[in-house]
Amino acid sequence: xxxxxxxxxxxxxxxxxxxxxxxxxxxxxxxxxxxxxxxxxxxxxxxxxxxxxxxxxxxxxxxxxxxxxxxxxxxxxxxxxxxxxxxxxxxxxxxxxxxxxxxxxxxxxxxxxxxxxxxxxxxxxxxxxxxxxxxxxxxxxxxxxxxxxxxxxxxxxxxxxxxxxxxxxxxxxxxxxxxxxxxxxxxxxxxxxxxxxxxxxxxxxxxxxxxxxxxxxxxxxxxxxxxxxxxxxxxxxxxxxxxxxxxxxxxxxxxxxxxxxxxxxxxxxxxxxxxxxxxxxxxxxxxxxxxxxxxxxxxxxxxxxxxxxxxxxxxxxxxxxxxxxxxxxxxxxxxxxxxxxxxxxxxxxxxxxxxxxxxxxxxxxxxxxxxxxxxxxxxxxxxxxxxxxxxxxxxxxxxxxxxxxxxxxxxxxxxxxxxxxxxxxxxxxxxxxxxxxxxxxxxxxxxxxxxxxxxxxxxxxxxxxxxxxxxxxxxxxxxxxxxxxxxxxxxxxxxxxxxxxxxxxxxxxxxxxxxxxxxxxxxxxxxxxxxxxxxxxxxxxxxxxxxxxxxxxxxxxxxxxxxxxxxxxxxxxxxxxxxxxxxxxxxxxxxxxxxxxxxxxxxxxxxxxxxxxxxxxxxxxxxxxxxxxxxxx
Amino acid sequence: xxxxxxxxxxxxxxxxxxxxxxxxxxxxxxxxxxxxxxxxxxxxxxxxxxxxxxxxxxxxxxxxxxxxxxxxxxxxxxxxxxxxxxxxxxxxxxxxxxxxxxxxxxxxxxxxxxxxxxxxxxxxxxxxxxxxxxxxxxxxxxxxxxxxxxxxxxxxxxxxxxxxxxxxxxxxxxxxxxxxxxxxxxxxxxxxxxxxxxxxxxxxxxxxxxxxxxxxxxxxxxxxxxxxxxxxxxxxxxxxxxxxxxxxxxxxxxxxxxxxxxxxxxxxxxxxxxxxxxxxxxxxxxxxxxxxxxxxxxxxxxxxxxxxx
Numbered sequence: 001x002x003x004x005x006x007x008x009x010x011x012x013x014x015x016x017x018x019x020x021x022x023x024x025x026x027x028x029x030x031x032x033x034x035x036x037x038x039x040x041x042x043x044x045x046x047x048x049x050x051x052x053x054x055x056x057x058x059x060x061x062x063x064x065x066x067x068x069x070x071x072x073x074x075x076x077x078x079x080x081x082x083x084x085x086x087x088x089x090x091x092x093x094x095x096x097x098x099x100x101x102x103x104x105x106x107x108x109x110x111x112x113x114x115x116x117x118x119x120x121x122x123x124x125x126x127x128x129x130x131x132x133x134x135x136x137x138x139x140x141x142x143x144x145x146x147x148x149x150x151x152x153x154x155x156x157x158x159x160x161x162x163x164x165x166x167x168x169x170x171x172x173x174x175x176x177x178x179x180x181x182x183x184x185x186x187x188x189x190x191x192x193x194x195x196x197x198x199x200x201x202x203x204x205x206x207x208x209x210x211x212x213x214x215x216x217x218x219x220x221x222x223x224x225x226x227x228x229x230x231x232x233x234x235x236x237x238x239x240x241x242x243x244x245x246x247x248x249x250x251x252x253x254x255x256x257x258x259x260x261x262x263x264x265x266x267x268x269x270x271x272x273x274x275x276x277x278x279x280x281x282x283x284x285x286x287x288x289x290x291x292x293x294x295x296x297x298x299x300x301x302x303x304x305x306x307x308x309x310x311x312x313x314x315x316x317x318x319x320x321x322x323x324x325x326x327x328x329x330x331x332x333x334x335x336x337x338x339x340x341x342x343x344x345x346x347x348x349x350x351x352x353x354x355x356x357x358x359x360x361x362x363x364x365x366x367x368x369x370x371x372x373x374x375x376x377x378x379x380x381x382x383x384x385x386x387x388x389x390x391x392x393x394x395x396x397x398x399x400x401x402x403x404x405x406x407x408x409x410x411x412x413x414x415x416x417x418x419x420x421x422x423x424x425x426x427x428x429x430x431x432x433x434x435x436x437x438x439x440x441x442x443x444x445x446x447x448x449x450x451x452x453x454x455x456x457x458x459x460x461x462x463x464x465x466x467x468x469x470x471x472x473x474x475x476x477x478x479x480x481x482x483x484x485x486x487x488x489x490x491x492x493x494x495x496x497x498x499x500x501x502x503x504x505x506x507x508x509x510x511x512x513x514x515x516x517x518x519x520x521x522x523x524x525x526x527x528x529x530x531x532x533x534x535x536x537x538x539x540x541x542x543x544x545x546x547x548x549x550x551x552x553x554x555x556x557x558x559x560x561x562x563x564x565x566x567x568x569x570x571x572x573x574x575x576x577x578x579x580x581x582x583x584x585x586x587x588x589x590x591x592x593x594x595x596x597x598x599x600x601x602x603x604x605x606x607x608x609x610x611x612x613x614x615x616x617x618x619x620x621x622x623x624x625x626x627x628x629x630x631x632x633x
Numbered sequence: 634x635x636x637x638x639x640x641x642x643x644x645x646x647x648x649x650x651x652x653x654x655x656x657x658x659x660x661x662x663x664x665x666x667x668x669x670x671x672x673x674x675x676x677x678x679x680x681x682x683x684x685x686x687x688x689x690x691x692x693x694x695x696x697x698x699x700x701x702x703x704x705x706x707x708x709x710x711x712x713x714x715x716x717x718x719x720x721x722x723x724x725x726x727x728x729x730x731x732x733x734x735x736x737x738x739x740x741x742x743x744x745x746x747x748x749x750x751x752x753x754x755x756x757x758x759x760x761x762x763x764x765x766x767x768x769x770x771x772x773x774x775x776x777x778x779x780x781x782x783x784x785x786x787x788x789x790x791x792x793x794x795x796x797x798x799x800x801x802x803x804x805x806x807x808x809x810x811x812x813x814x815x816x817x818x819x820x821x822x823x824x825x826x827x828x829x830x831x832x833x834x835x836x837x838x839x840x841x842x843x844x845x846x847x848x849x850x851x852x853x854x855x856x857x858x859x860x861x862x863x864x865x866x867x868x869x870x871x872x873x874x875x876x877x878x879x880x881x882x883x884x885x886x887x888x889x890x891x892x893x894x895x896x897x898x899x900x901x902x903x904x905x906x907x908x909x910x911x912x913x914x915x916x917x918x919x920x921x922x923x924x925x926x927x928x929x930x931x932x933x934x935x936x937x938x939x940x941x942x
Contacts, residue, residue, distance in 0.1 A: 059906070067775065099735070102774035103781065190740055300708030300738075455772035457742065463687065464766040464906070471904030478902060479895035486891060490634050523835055526907050529899050530842065530914070533892035534849070537884075540891075541853065544884040547635075570856040573801055577852060578845035580793045585841050588786035593838050600842070 005624075008617040015508070015609075022511035025052040050165075054514045057521035059592055060469050062462035063181040064189055068154075070147050070174045071451045072106040073098070079142065080124040087124055090117045111136050144173045150452060151176055154193065176452070182462070190454065191326065192438070199355025199443065202347035203393070204401035204413055205320050210292070210346045213318055218279040220310045281305055286341060288331060290401070291413070293341035296328050302344070321349045326409035345410050347403050352393045355406075357386025361443035363436035372428045376436035380425040380443055387423025395419035406442050472525035479529050480506070483536055491543050493632030497618050498539035501610040505535050508606045509599065521595030531603030534578065538611035541574075542567040543633055556631035557623040564616050571612065575604050636886065640879045644926055645871040645934055651927035655816060662823010672826055675833035678780045680733040680773035682742045685766040686749050688756050691724035700752040701729065704745070707738040713745075722905035726766060733773050742770040783837045787818075790841055794848060802855055805936040810851050813929035817847045817920045824916055835910045843917030846892070850885060851925035857881045858933070870941075871934045878926055889922040 029049055032040070040046040058065055073095050080087060094109045114121055114132055121128075121135040128138035151170055158166045158178065167179040183189050284302055286293035294302050305311060306322055315321055325343035333339055360381045366372030382390055393402075394416050403413040414427050430436040483502065487495035509531065513520060546563035554562070579601060586597035622628060666672060676683050702714035713731055721728040729745065738744060750757050750764055758764050791811060798807040818840055825832060857877035865873065878885075896918055900911035 069774075101777075102772070103777040187740065187743060297705060297708050302708070453772075456770065456775045458767070458769040459742075459765065460767045461687075461762065461765040463763060464685070468904050468906055471902055472907075475895075475899045475902045479898040482894045482898065483891050486894070490636075490887070492634075522904075522906055523838060523910070526899060526903065526910060529895050529903075530892075533895040534846065534888075536891050537849065537888040540884050540887050544881075544887075548880075566860075570853055573856055574849040574852040576797060577794050577848035578842075580797060581790050581841045581845035581848075584786050584790040584793065585838060588782045588789075589834075589838065593834055596835075596838050600845075 005617060005621050008613070008620075012614055012617060016504070019504075019508050019511040022052075022515045023507065025049050026054050026510070026514050029053045051517065052514060054510065055517065055519045056469075057519045057524070057592060057595055058179055058181060058458075058465075059460050059522045060465050060472075060520065061181055062460050062465035063179065064183045065456075065458040065460075066178045066180075066190075066193060066454055067171070067456035068150075068176045068178065068193065068452045069455045070143065070150065071453050072143060072174065074451050075143060075146060076110070076139065079139070081126070082124055086117060086119060090114060090119050093117075107136055107140055147174055147176065154178065158192070175455075188438075190457075193454070199358070200351035200405045201353040201393070202323070202345075202351055202403040202405050202410075203397050204403050205318070205346045205348065206400060207290075209318060209320070213314060213320065213346060214282045214285075215279075216314050217281045217305075217311055220314060221280040221305065221308075222278070281311075285344065286331070286339075288341070288343065292344040292346075293331060294324070294344050296340045296342065299324070299342060315349075319349050320346050323347055323403065323405060323408060323410050326406070326411050343410065343413075345401075345403055345413060347405075347410075351405070352402070353382075353386060353389055355443070357382045357389070358443050359383050359386075361440040363433060363440040365433065366428070372426070375428055376430040376433040378427040378430070378436050378440045378443065380427060382423045382425070384423065387421070390423065390425070391419060391421040395421075404439070404443065411442055412439055468522045468525075472522060476525065476529055476532075480532050483532055487536065487539075491633055494543055494546075494619075497615050498536065498543070498611070500618075501539065501615045502532065502536055504614060505603070505607050505610040506532070508610065509603050512602045512606070513599070516598075518598050519595055520599075521592040523592045523596035524599045527596045527599030527603065531600065531607065535603060535607030535611055537574070538567075538571045538607055539615060541570055542612070542615070546631070546633055550631070550633070556628065560616075560619045560623055560631070564612070564619075568612065571608065575608060578604050636883065640882055641875075642879060642882075643875060644878050645875050645931060648927065648931040648934075651923075651931070655820075655924075655928060659816070659819050659823060662820060662826060665823060665826040669826055672822055673829065673831040674780075675831045675836075676730065676769060676771045676776070677834040678776050678783070678832070680771045680776035682731045682733075682745065682768070682770045683728060684742055684746050684749070684768040685721045685726060685728035686746060686764050687726045687758065687766050688753065688764075689725065689758055690756050692720075692727055692753070692756065694718055694720065694727065696753075697727055697729070697749070701748070704748050706741070706744045706748070709738055721766065726905075733771075733776075742768045779834065783834075786837065786841065787844075790844060794844070798852070798855075802859060805933055805940070806855050808936060809929040809932040810848055810855070812932050813851055813921075813924040814844050814847055816924050816928050817843055817917060820920050821913055821916045825913070830909055830912070833909070835907065836913055839910045839913035839917065842914065843921055846917060847921030847924060850889070850921055851929045853884065854878055854881055854925055854930060855933070858930070870937045874930050874934050878930060885922060885926070889918060893918050 037046060040049065073091055077083070077091055090110075090113050094106065094113050097109050097113070098104060098106065111132065113119075121132045122130050125135050125139065128142070129135040147170065151168065154176060155168050158168060158180070165181055167177070169177050171177050178193060180189055281302075284294070284298040284305075286295065306315075323345050325345070328340040328342045330338045331341050358380065360379070362379045364377055364379060366375045366377045368374075397416050398418060399416065401413040401415055403410045405411070412427070412429075414429060427439070430439070480502075484499045487498050487502075489495070491498065506528065509528065512518075542563055545567045546559050549559035549562050550556070582597045582601040582604065586594055586601065589597055623631070698714045698718050701716070701718065702712055704711045704713060711734075713729065716732070717728075717730040719728060720726065727749070729749070731745065734741070746761075746765055746768060750761060791814065794814075795807045795811055798810050821840065821843060822832075825836070830836075854877060857880050858874055861873045861877050861880070862870075868876075893915070896911055896914040899907065900915055903911050
């Protein structure tokens with residue numbers, strides 16, 4: 001071996017050893033069976049291996065990706081004091097503007113709208129400053145603080161949800177991205193993530209008040225021409241039409257919650273037409289003993305009725321409001337069939353307590369000897385302030401229900417058995433321990449500082465992910481095979497050298513990804529395949545140059561030298577532009593696209609090492625051998 | 634082995650013909666874009682819901698269309714029979730795309746999936762998690778932001794590349810390269826519009842990769858021009874350019890072929906999710922190779938000739 005080449009071989013050798021070391025855990029991890037993984041997990045060694053492997057993106061292993069955003073208008077409403085009509089109109093106007101221009105900045109709109117409406121913010125936010133611009137800055141801080149607290153609470157909740165490697169990160173200053181790998185039950189995950197509004201305790205009004213109110217609502221609606229007419233009209237409205245119809249006049253299809261046209265009457269009618277004429281509201285409801293049931297099909301119509309001003313008037317008269325349960329459950333009907341129904345609760349219109357008083361909430365099995373032995377229960381403790389109020393509330397409402405309300409949805413409405421004065425409450429009546437756990441999480445999360453909305457949700461099923469892995473791997477193998485074979489046929493022995501460099505290129509890219517703990521996504525696999533196609537280009541440029549030089553009559557050694565020298569600037573200039581494109585993609589892209597950009601970027605950089613440095617070293621050691629006269633190219 | 638022997642094709646002599654060909658293809662694409670009111674954007678940019686589900690036997694799209702004609706969710710009625718409903722990958726899988734609805738019921742995407750599941754009992758997997766291939770729901774705000782970001786990405790990539798080439802070569806080379814890029818992206822966009830394919834986030838990534846690839850090709854030729862101009866100052870400029878293209882022709886063809894192979898493989902075997910990405914790349918490789926010879930170089934020649942006249 002030529003002694004001048006020794007340092008080059010040393011560098012190549014070291015890089016190769018590093019690459020094997022970096023990629024080994026990934027290789028090892030791929031070969032583990034689930035049982036072996038479980039065993040390593042118990043020994044506490046799995047995390048160590050996992051921290052050095054290439055992670056698979058959600059698009060490959062399946063899972064949920066959710067973007068949450070703080071609902072700023074509502075947060076601002078919550079923070080404001082002495083709200084008046086002017087304030088409410090301004091916030092409503094900002095809301096409308098946001099609907100029209102979704103990408104607009106809330107605070108910019110709020111500032112201009114406040115200016116236009118001559119709104120003195122110090123009236124509503126006197127704690128935050130004295131002039132509008134100071135207050136806006138302070139409110140921005142408050143909003144950012146809110147998202148940080150939401151983030152903390154979400155991290156807690158998701159941990160309790162029991163997902164392996166959840167990712168929860170802040171994006172910008174009002175968004176949170178949650179990635180839950182392998183989660184398919186999006187309903188349960190969604191409920192936990194979205195249950196982010198204020199937790200409140202409401203006293204449920206007694207049955208008599210509720211019944212009287214329903215009668216009154218029926219009477220109000222009965223006199224209404226638009227609803228009375230409904231029963232006589234044949235049902236032939238198309239579903240699309242009613243959506244455009246004015247809210248003031250609920251069309252028949254809305255009221256029936258069904259739009260199957262005339263078939264509706266034969267298809268186990270949701271309401272009885274005769275009863276409906278007399279009692280348009282209660283006919284849509286079911287008696288479930290202590291609570292009112294709303295069949296799933298009638299939810300929309302019931303909501304529309306409750307929004308009507310004359311109904312709101314009646315509600316205000318008794319100081320109550322209607323709240324739905326957070327989910328529908330199956331109830332048996334008289335004829336033995338099952339129907340999915342939401343529960344509807346009439347509660348006092350002011351909350352007795354908010355979640356801020358909750359100190360601890362734990363799900364357990366009732367201890368031996370107690371009345372709830374072996375049953376799932378939740379132990380709720382409150383701070384001293386909460387405990388004092390709680391004892392008054394429970395003391396004066398024994399026998400009534402208290403609704404645990406999160407995000408204006410009733411999660412549970414247990415009966416108050418006795419006055420609770422110690423601040424420690426025991427809740428029972430859960431179907432299973434999981435239900436108790438979910439309620440405990442809801443209680444513990446307490447008062448989230450701001451309501452959040454899910455603004456983006458993506459779920460990738462496990463089969464699609466597995467499919468992508470399979471077809472991605474197949475494409476890499478076939479694509480790589482084609483290129484390798486082509487190079488050998490076209491450039492013979494030199495082609496083999498280029499192939500060797502190409503394989504090292506791929507191994508090195510994977511090694512870099514593993515040590516960066518990067519995530520491999522489907523576009524990332526595409527990037528890897530593209531790298532195969534593009535990184536061979538450097539060798540093609542060099543080889544074509546060497547052939548040209550050989551045709552000019554140069555010796556193989558001289559041809560190799562000038563071939564490499566001349567090709568170098570070309571290769572660098574040409575690859576730089578792709579590097580620029582990859583960097584821009586990395587900067588602007590999210591998730592999968594970022595994965596693509598990472599692979600492309602490293603693929604090209606590494607290809608310059610393998611295709612130029614590695615192959616040249618091999619060529620040099622070949623041409624400097626004694627008796628070398630002919631280059632196979 | 635050699636595919637390309639030494640050639641002496643008069644590429645610059647064909648530039649009028651190629652200009653007409655390019656203009657024709659671009660025009661067809663632009664007309665299609667105008668008729669369709671711009672490119673067809675995916676839910677990534679427009680917001681909305683996309684669900685894809687896997688049945689156990691081949692499904693008739695019309696039957697699914699009918700079943701979505703009367704869909705009732707929480708008592709609210711919808712008619713999705715006119716929305717985009719098509720096969721996804723094979724005849725067993727179906728994807729449904731629904732635009733954003735302001736007062737949509739909660740967990741809307743899942744409820745659409747439930748409806749698709751319940752409407753065809755006996756033709757669905759027992760386990761619902763096997764039924765869902767994927768679902769996505771994007772709010773209009775995210776969509777609007779992404780459109781802005783994608784536009785910014787393309788503009789800043791072009792700007793940076795223009796800068797790089799101006800520094801490394803001359804400004805007129807940069808203009809030639811950018812014109813070739815605009816040509817490539819316009820043609821790919823036009824073909825997508827003509828075929829009714831939608832522009833999603835991965836397609837934007839494909840566009841930027843096409844930009845990178847096409848430039849790669851262009852710069853190899855520019856590099857030869859730069860070298861040959863230094864070597865022979867006496868020859869006419871367009872002759873030098875012709876020589877340079879011929880000199881690098883075998884490299885151009887071999888690299889294009891290998892890249893074409895791999896994106897073709899990706900298109901054939903890569904699976905449904907990156908099918909359109911691979912398709913964009915196939916067009917990009919073909920158009921990118923063509924444009925570095927027939928668009929970028931003639932523009933450099935033209936700019937040189939007008940400057941020296």
